[in-house]
Amino acid sequence: MSRASDVLDACEARGLMVATAESCTGGMVAAALTDIPGSSAVVERGFVTYTNDAKREMLGVSAESLDAHGAVSEEVAREMAEGALRHSHAQLAVAITGIAGPGGSEFKPEGRVCFGLARNGAETQVETVEFGALGRDIVREAARDHALSLLLQAAKS
Template sequence: MFPDRLRNLAMLILDDAEQARLKIATAESCTGGLVAALFTDIPGSSSVFERGFVTYSNKAKEEMLGVPGDVLADYGAVSEPVARMMAEGALANSRANIAVGITGVAGPGGGTKMKPVGLVHVACARENRAVVHEVLQLGDIGRSAIRMEALETALKLIQVQMR
């Protein structure tokens, strides 16, 4: 289901997290649970993967992750502040030590001039550390490709926070 390079990266992350006794949670919007699906596709991942939140709607981001409605209204769901708050909310609402938040416009519709298709914000939080963030401006490369790029970026940010 997933390319070997992503599966291998996820296996490495899970092994490293297990060695460090870290738990991982995800908060996903445009990826719809792909990061969680990749982790749980790997046998033994339950020792590391704590839980996943698929918060596709703004209401879900508010209710499940504690993202304030005024932040969603002021910045929009596809923004750096929301991605950061999604990651922090996943930490706060789980027993994880590391959490990733992903929000973006996967297309083919839904983009605007300010937030075009292919814009994705990924943030990763770890207890007692600063949140790291990356913005992707992929263009309209196709819904599946955008989601897979977001998945790969999420994995890489988790690796950064594990160091």
């Protein structure tokens, strides 16, 4: 059984609906979940917020956070996840923002991805994973899989 199936099963068992807020993955988490028949019992909606404008307009990410920390930051990942909850009927939301590559900088290297996980009634969790300069496709797939693991852990706790 796939990780996405496990997420759907765990969420359905607990009556949780999920929202996604994705930047560098461009909807890959939502796609992995909705590839599975019956996913509408769990997937409430997905936001693909590739630009800073989209992050502000669709999720309510503050211009101050974007200016101070940049889009690839735990602060923005937190606001994305919390915004996905606020702008949906879901109880659980995951957010992803990162640098899939090619490129990056000395301060924000290729392969850096920040995640946010928000759940009603719980403190939002954030973390940064350095996947490394593995190539755009591999970083995006690794970020998708990590986000699904975060959802699964949250649904089981």
